[in-house]
Amino acid sequence: MQVMPINYYIFLSIALFTIGIVGVLTRRNVIIIFMCIELMLNAVNVLLVAFSKMHHLNAYALDRATTAGTEAQLFVFFIMVVAAAEVTVGLAIIVMLYRNIHSVDINFLNRLKH
Amino acid sequence: MNAIILSTLWGVLMMYAGFATSNKKTVSVIAVLGVIAVLVSNWLEFLGLPFFNIDTKGMLGYNAFGFLFNAVTHATLLMYFLLSAKEIEGSSKTPSDHYALIFFITAGISVIAGFKSLLMLFIGIEIISIPLYVLAGSDKSNLKSNEAALKYFLMGSFSTGLLLMGIALLYGDSGTFYLEGINIGIGFLTPMKTMGMVLLMVSMAFKVSAAPFHFWTPDVYDGTPTVYTSFMATIVKAAGFFAFLKLFETAFGKVHAQWEVLLSVIIVLTIVVGNVTAVFQQSVKRMLSYSSIAQAGFMLLGVYSMNLMAKQGIILYFAAYGFASIGLFAVLAKFKDHSIEGLNGFAKKQPVIAGSMLVSLLSLTGIPLTAGFFAKYYMILSVLKYGNNLWLVIIAILGAAVSVYYYFRVIQAMYFKDEADATVEQVGFSKSFQLLMVVNAIVLLVLGIHPDWLMLFL
Numbered sequence: 001m002q003v004m005p006i007n008y009y010i011f012l013s014i015a016l017f018t019i020g021i022v023g024v025l026t027r028r029n030v031i032i033i034f035m036c037i038e039l040m041l042n043a044v045n046v047l048l049v050a051f052s053k054m055h056h057l058n059a060y061a062l063d064r065a066t067t068a069g070t071e072a073q074l075f076v077f078f079i080m081v082v083a084a085a086e087v088t089v090g091l092a093i094i095v096m097l098y099r100n101i102h103s104v105d106i107n108f109l110n111r112l113k114h
Numbered sequence: 115m116n117a118i119i120l121s122t123l124w125g126v127l128m129m130y131a132g133f134a135t136s137n138k139k140t141v142s143v144i145a146v147l148g149v150i151a152v153l154v155s156n157w158l159e160f161l162g163l164p165f166f167n168i169d170t171k172g173m174l175g176y177n178a179f180g181f182l183f184n185a186v187t188h189a190t191l192l193m194y195f196l197l198s199a200k201e202i203e204g205s206s207k208t209p210s211d212h213y214a215l216i217f218f219i220t221a222g223i224s225v226i227a228g229f230k231s232l233l234m235l236f237i238g239i240e241i242i243s244i245p246l247y248v249l250a251g252s253d254k255s256n257l258k259s260n261e262a263a264l265k266y267f268l269m270g271s272f273s274t275g276l277l278l279m280g281i282a283l284l285y286g287d288s289g290t291f292y293l294e295g296i297n298i299g300i301g302f303l304t305p306m307k308t309m310g311m312v313l314l315m316v317s318m319a320f321k322v323s324a325a326p327f328h329f330w331t332p333d334v335y336d337g338t339p340t341v342y343t344s345f346m347a348t349i350v351k352a353a354g355f356f357a358f359l360k361l362f363e364t365a366f367g368k369v370h371a372q373w374e375v376l377l378s379v380i381i382v383l384t385i386v387v388g389n390v391t392a393v394f395q396q397s398v399k400r401m402l403s404y405s406s407i408a409q410a411g412f413m414l415l416g417v418y419s420m421n422l423m424a425k426q427g428i429i430l431y432f433a434a435y436g437f438a439s440i441g442l443f444a445v446l447a448k449f450k451d452h453s454i455e456g457l458n459g460f461a462k463k464q465p466v467i468a469g470s471m472l473v474s475l476l477s478l479t480g481i482p483l484t485a486g487f488f489a490k491y492y493m494i495l496s497v498l499k500y501g502n503n504l505w506l507v508i509i510a511i512l513g514a515a516v517s518v519y520y521y522f523r524v525i526q527a528m529y530f531k532d533e534a535d536a537t538v539e540q541v542g543f544s545k546s547f548q549l550l551m552v553v554n555a556i557v558l559l560v561l562g563i564h565p566d567w568l569m570l571f572l
Contacts, residue, residue, distance in 0.1 A: 010286075017279055024272055033268060040275035044282045051286040058289075072285055075233055079278060082240045086274075089247050090267050096251060097260045109261045 003057065009050035016043035030094050030104040034087075041083050048072045048079075115174070116155040116165050117184050117224040124148035125217030132210030142199040145213040149195055152220065153188035156181065160571075172292065173231040180227040182429055182571050183356050187223050190349055190436035191216075193557075196550050197444035201341040205252055212252065215245035216345065223353040230364075232281045232291040235357060239277070239321065242350055243270045249342040250334060262337025269330040273320035280313030284365075293364040303369055311366055311373060315380075318361065322354040324414060325383040328407050335403030340452075343399070344443030347406045352432040355410075359417045359428065367420065377418050378506055385411035385513035392520045399452040401520055402442060405478065408517055409435055415493040415510060419500040426569040427492025433561060433568060434485035438474040441554040445471055448541045454523060459533035467543055468528050470551035477558045479521045480514055485561035490514060492565075 016039055023036030049072065056069030094104060101108055131144050155165065160181040176184075195202075203209045222241030229235045247270065251263025281291070287306045288296045298307055316327065323331040335343045366373060388408030395401040413435075416428035445467060449456060461468035477486035494507050561568060 006286075013282075017275075020275065024268070030264065030268075037268070037271045037275060040272075041278060044275070044278040047279075047282045048285065051282065054286070055289045068289065071233075071291055075236075075281075075285075075291065078233060078237065082237070082244075082274075085240070085244055086267075086271055089244055090271070093247065093251050093260070093263045093267055096254055097264055100255070100257055100260055109264070 006050060006054050009047065013043045013047035013050070016040075016046065028106045030097070030106060033106070034090060034094070038083065038087075041079060045076045045079055048076050115168060115176075115228075116159040117152055117188070117227075118174075118221050119166055120155050121148070121152045121217050121220040121224060124152065125214045125221065128210050128214040128217055131213075132208045138203040138209055141210045141213065142195070142203060145217075146192070146195050146199070148217060149188060149192045149220075153185065153192065156184045156188060156224075160185070173234050174225070174228045175230050176228045178572055179425055179429075182568075183352075183432070184224055184227045186429060186432050186436070186568075187220070187227075187349055187352065190352075190433070190440060191220060193437060193550075193554060194345060194349065194440050194444075197440060197547070197554070198341045198344060198447060200547075201339075201444075201447045205339055205341060212249065215249055218245050219345075219350065223349070226353045226357045229357070229360070230293055232284065232293070232296075235361060236274075236277065236281065238353075239357065240274065242353060243274070246270075246342075246346060246350060249345070250338045252342065253339045256337075256339075258337035259339060260337075262334045265330050265337075266334045269320065269334075273317040273327075276313050276320070277317035280310040280317060283307070283310035283313065293361070296365045298366060298369050300368055300371075303372060308372075311369075312376070314361065315373065315376065318354065318358045319380055322351060322358060322410055322414070323407055324380050324410055325387040325407065326380075328384065328387065328410075331407055332400060332403045335406070336397070336400050340399060340443060340447040343403070344440055344447070347403065347443070348436040348439045351406065351410070352436060355413045355417065355428065355432075358414075359420065359425075362417060363420050370420070374418065377414070378503070381411055381414045381418060381506065382509050384408070384414060385510055389513045389516040393516065395520070396454060397452045398442075398454055398457065398524060399446055401454075401524075402439065402446075405517065405520065406439070408513060409478070411513065412490060412493050412510060415497050415506070418503075418506070419496040421496055421499060422572070423492055423499055424496035426572055427489060427496055429572065430485065430492060430561065430565050430568055431489035434477055434489040434558065437554055437557050437561075438477040438486065441470060441474040441551060442478075444547075445551070448543070454527050457524060457527045458531040460528040462533075464541075464543060466548045467551055470555040471528065472525060473555035473558050475521045475525055477562070479518050483559065483562050485558045485565065487562060488565040 020036045020040035024033050027033050052069040052072035059066040059068035098104055131141050202212055206212055219242050222238050225234055225238035229238055247263055247267045250266045251259055253259035283306050284296055285291060287304055320327045335347055384407060388404055388411055392401050392404035392408060395404055413428060413431055416424040446452060477484035480486045480490040494510060497503055497507055
């Protein structure tokens with residue numbers, strides 16, 4: 001069986017992660033920033049699942065009954081749960097902000113400072 | 115384990131306490147009882163009497179350092195609840211919810227105190243962060259509080275993303291999440307591990323607000339309601355340092371020489387930026403948030419040297435910084451105007467409160483006979499013991515010298531300036547609040563004379 005090399009997954013994940021970081025640093029709309037943060041977290045999920053499979057295959061060659069690599073997939077579930085909790089709080093904060101200033105633009109907050 | 119389970123359960127209890135009684139005073143009493151219960155149960159486990167036996171597969175485990183850190187956290191939390199109960203009651207129609215959130219954060223801090231796996235580090239940091247976003251934005255109609263919550267939330271989840279990427283890369287290289295399994299030997303530092311380590315360092319620097327990742331701190335601390343700033347800047351920040359120290363000691367201790375340059379750059383920047391910008395602040399609250407950056411630089415010295423003396427010093431530092439800042443913030447929360455001029459002639463009106471504030475400020479500065487002196491002393495001595503880093507020590511001492519200026523400006527305003535303008539606020543302090551402030555000052559003085567009473571257990 002031909003297995004896709006791990007490098008491809010790493011490059012994909014780093015690319016997604018970088019798009020996320022650049023988005024957080026350059027975009028001005030809070031909702032878009034929020035989406036970029038989710039993209040960062042999901043890039044990590046992709047990478048963890050790929051690594052999990054890699055470590056599993058490596059251990060499987062030596063021992064047929066191995067459970068190596070399962071912990072990363074469990075970690076992914078933890079990330080998903082925490083990300084969901086963060087979304088609930090984050091969206092609530094954005095709604096609270098929108099009620100007060102009728103805008104979701106970051107620049108508006110900078111103008112308030114002085 | 116006692117502390118985690120009991121504080122979570124007490125958090126749930128606090129949520130229902132809001133239904134059971136509408137009397138805010140009762141809710142505060144229940145919360146204080148809860149902290150005492152958590153404190154005692156943590157101490158009982160330290161003495162070898164755990165209430166629960168849970169198999170965590172080696173992901174959580176406490177040593178004396180973890181127990182002592184838990185105890186300091188609970189002690190400062192108790193003082194915080196006693197001093198700030200009125201403000202917490204006043205901050206919301208249902209203060210029991212806010213107490214519940216604080217108890218959940220305490221559970222997260224206890225997870226941090228015992229993590230042995232990167233999974234637990236991640237869970238602990240998130241349990242601390244998510245309720246804090248809510249507390250930062252708890253003043254819903256105030257735009258500054260909204261801004262603080264949004265900024266804190268965006269920065270917090272951004273740094274969580276970096277943390278997770280670091281964890282994923284470390285896992286890819288070593289195949290385990292356990293800190294002992296990751297512990298890298300010299301010569302095994304592959305590019306992937308290096309990248310993971312640097313990402314973890316950056317994200318921890320975000321969490322403890324070390325320069326150059328500190329830019330969110332002043333706005334967030336300034337915008338958050340003062341009661342919760344007090345909690346955020348002391349107890350939660352200490353947890354960040356504990357996580358930083360433990361992570362880098364157990365996972366990257368062997369390759370110390372590889373990352374010490376990076377960390378020392380962060381330390382120098384933090385001390386310089388924190389102290390210099392604090393000088394120019396006109397508001398006491400903003401000055402304290404910059405000074406918390408400067409104090410962070412000192413605490414990072416303990417992460418840098420990582421020996422026994424650093425551990426003793428950092429525990430003492432948590433206690434000294436925690437009690438002093440909680441006292442100052444508790445007084446500040448009673449004022450509407452936070453400018454330094456607002457404190458003019460304060461000593462004549464309220465000699466007891468002003469005296470206690472004086473002790474707190476002296477302790478933050480690091481004057482002998484107060485706890486802050488020995489905290490700074492131990493930090494500097496631990497770096498000297500580590501050796502070959504005299505320049506770092508000199509910069510730290512110069513930073514402490516600069517800090518005298520802005521702390522003493524507050525003292526000068528309280529003691530040596532007359533209340534010329536009639537706009538100075540008249541704030542009343544109850545007898546019990548005055549008594550507690552005196553107790554707070556006595557704690558700082560006792561720790562300053564006998565720091566060994568705290569370190570005895572390590």
